Amino acid sequence: MWELTSKIPPFNNRAHDFQLALSICKGERPEIIENTPQCYIDLMKKCWDEDPLKRPSAHEVHKIIEGWIFQLYNGEISEGLKSNIMEFINAPIGNINLTTGFHSQAFYTSRLLDLTSKELNKNLKEPQELIILRQKNSQPEQNIQNLKLEFTEKENILQTQITLTNDLTKQLEQNKLINQQFQIQINQLNQEKNNLQNQLIQFQNNYKQIENENFKLEKIAETYYQISQNKLNENQIELVDLQQKNFQFEQDYQNIQIELIDLQQKNSVINQKNQYLNLKLATQDKEFAEKENTLQNQIIYLQNEIYEKQILTSNLTEQLKQNKLTNQKVQIQIDQLKQEKYDLKEKLNQTETSIQNLKSQQESLIKQKEQVEIKLKQSQDNYEQMEQKSIELHGLLADHRLSIKLKAKLEKEIAQLGQKLNNEKKIKEQLNQTLQIKENRINKLEQELINLDNKRIKQLKDKEKELSNIKQELVNKLTKGEDTKKTHKEKEAKQKEMDRIKQELLRTSASYNANRKKQVLNQVDRFIGSKSDFLTLQEDAIEKLQNCYNYLESSTTDKGRSANKHTEEFQNTLTKYNNELLKLNEDYNFLMNIIQENNDFEDTLNKINNILKLDSFNIDRYDIFKFATNFQEGTRIKLDSSMMAEDIKSLRKKMDELKAEVEQERKELKNLK
Numbered sequence: 192m193w194e195l196t197s198k199i200p201p202f203n204n205r206a207h208d209f210q211l212a213l214s215i216c217k218g219e220r221p222e223i224i225e226n227t228p229q230c231y232i233d234l235m236k237k238c239w240d241e242d243p244l245k246r247p248s249a250h251e252v253h254k255i256i257e258g259w260i261f262q263l264y265n266g267e268i269s270e271g272l273k274s275n276i277m278e279f280i281n282a283p284i285g286n287i288n289l290t291t292g293f294h295s296q297a298f299y300t301s302r303l304l305d306l307t308s309k310e311l312n313k314n315l316k317e318p319q320e321l322i323i324l325r326q327k328n329s330q331p332e333q334n335i336q337n338l339k340l341e342f343t344e345k346e347n348i349l350q351t352q353i354t355l356t357n358d359l360t361k362q363l364e365q366n367k368l369i370n371q372q373f374q375i376q377i378n379q380l381n382q383e384k385n386n387l388q389n390q391l392i393q394f395q396n397n398y399k400q401i402e403n404e405n406f407k408l409e410k411i412a413e414t415y416y417q418i419s420q421n422k423l424n425e426n427q428i429e430l431v432d433l434q435q436k437n438f439q440f441e442q443d444y445q446n447i448q449i450e451l452i453d454l455q456q457k458n459s460v461i462n463q464k465n466q467y468l469n470l471k472l473a474t475q476d477k478e479f480a481e482k483e484n485t486l487q488n489q490i491i492y493l494q495n496e497i498y499e500k501q502i503l504t505s506n507l508t509e510q511l512k513q514n515k516l517t518n519q520k521v522q523i524q525i526d527q528l529k530q531e532k533y534d535l536k537e538k539l540n541q542t543e544t545s546i547q548n549l550k551s552q553q554e555s556l557i558k559q560k561e562q563v564e565i566k567l568k569q570s571q572d573n574y575e576q577m578e579q580k581s582i583e584l585h586g587l588l589a590d591h592r593l594s595i596k597l598k599a600k601l602e603k604e605i606a607q608l609g610q611k612l613n614n615e616k617k618i619k620e621q622l623n624q625t626l627q628i629k630e631n632r633i634n635k636l637e638q639e640l641i642n643l644d645n646k647r648i649k650q651l652k653d654k655e656k657e658l659s660n661i662k663q664e665l666v667n668k669l670t671k672g673e674d675t676k677k678t679h680k681e682k683e684a685k686q687k688e689m690d691r692i693k694q695e696l697l698r699t700s701a702s703y704n705a706n707r708k709k710q711v712l713n714q715v716d717r718f719i720g721s722k723s724d725f726l727t728l729q730e731d732a733i734e735k736l737q738n739c740y741n742y743l744e745s746s747t748t749d750k751g752r753s754a755n756k757h758t759e760e761f762q763n764t765l766t767k768y769n770n771e772l773l774k775l776n777e778d779y780n781f782l783m784n785i786i787q788e789n790n791d792f793e794d795t796l797n798k799i800n801n802i803l804k805l806d807s808f809n810i811d812r813y814d815i816f817k818f819a820t821n822f823q824e825g826t827r828i829k830l831d832s833s834m835m836a837e838d839i840k841s842l843r844k845k846m847d848e849l850k851a852e853v854e855q856e857r858k859e860l861k862n863l864k
Contacts, residue, residue: 192235192252196224230259230274348458376463380456387452391445503657630717637710644703651696658689707789714782715799715860721778722853725813726846733842740835776810795863802859813849 193201201221205211220239223232234255240246247255665682783805786796800806 192238193221196227380459384452384456391448641703641706644699644706647699648703651692651699655689655692658685661685708792708795711785711789714785718778718782719856721775725775726850730846733839733846736839740839772810772814775813779808798863802856
């Protein structure tokens, strides 16, 4: 970029050697040509930056110059860019008279420099070390100036603080305790003095290191004398001057350092004394004001608190009355729901009775149908055997037709009874759902009643605590003798209110515990009821299996087809009633949750646990059909009567054990209530 403005290569009049490379590294750049636009100069200086990371890339330079050229014709152009373009337009154009003679050792092709020459390294090393020495010697001079300025400032501050110290002398003499604390602080300052002395020693050591470096530089200067005597003489003169300055600086620095330490010590002591006295005075004033404000706030707070407690007491009394009314309403709803539950159970029992009657009729008709089918089969066999007998043939044919008609009639009646049975089952399911909804609502209301009692207990306890605090405050007033008659009346009124709240708390706690215990016992009853209902369903399933077995035993013809049919019915019955385990398991889990929530009834819960053996309860014990040999569907193609008899016998035995266990649990729970 410089070559574009000067029209000659940079440094064309100098040898392109290591010395030039070193000068460029130290910041030497070609002289900027006069009348070069400022924006171009700024961009060129960015490209000359000593840190390569701060230099723009070639792409960025190209993009900037392209903006100067082409964005002039765009409609949108910033003021800064417009100013840069105008600089180029207004820049004067003229002849640039620069030296055009080229140095004989100027090269403009890339090449490697010989950095291993010993002579070259010596020539480069000597000026660098002299520069470092000059920098080190110039730094102490500046430090001396800074210390002198600091000394002047400290002296002025010290004069001001001495004036303040004279004013505080009388107060310092009156306070012996403060003197003792000052003695401790003086010891600390002595410690700081020792630290500063150590720092001074360290500085002297550093200065000795500088002298050692100067000694090394003297040796280097002697070596350099052999190469360039003129330069050596100049360096020796400079070295002598620097040594003299260093010696003078050392003396001045030591004197200033001693004075500075003394001033710092005096200044620190005075500052600390001044701060301590001011702090003590401010602290005493602040404590007195805080105590006064605290007492005033306590008086106002107690007056407001007594008024708020009176309002809160009246509100709480009204709320307790409302809670009592709410509890009474909830109890009435619970009683109504219990009556509805009892009515639904009665209706459900009636439905169960009608279902059992319909089932009995259906089973009777099925037996009649099976007997008719047997007779029909026998008639067909007899018809084939006695085909030659024409007289008997007509009679048998008439019997055959009659049997077919009777079979059709029975099948029609069976279908009608089956439809009625399905309707009754739907009614039963609806009643069970309604009953379950009522039970859930009863559980919810019972839980709400428990929550209300619990809330009342918390409110009463809080009120009791507040009244106790108020009573204690009144006792304190009596102790101090403040308005004794009025305070006695307030104390008696609060005592009566506390007695009333304690009685209410006892009644509410008793109701709360009774409702919780009742909830636990109700859930125990539901669990026992679920057990009993489930066993009833299983007993019904065993009866169906018994019917299958009886049919196989009574069938004398086509035994293979009937066996396949009843095998499927036997296995489907087992699978169907296995699903009833889910409700029993849900009731058990709900009971365990209720017990965990009311674990403070330890005695009652232990008795219930011992009766029902809840910790060792296993739902698989009630899944009695899984113990049957042919429970899994598809394990056998068909069953014979001996296999069914074995399963039915084992099922009845297991059923009797479980029923006896449930009856025993009912008796023990009845005694517990």
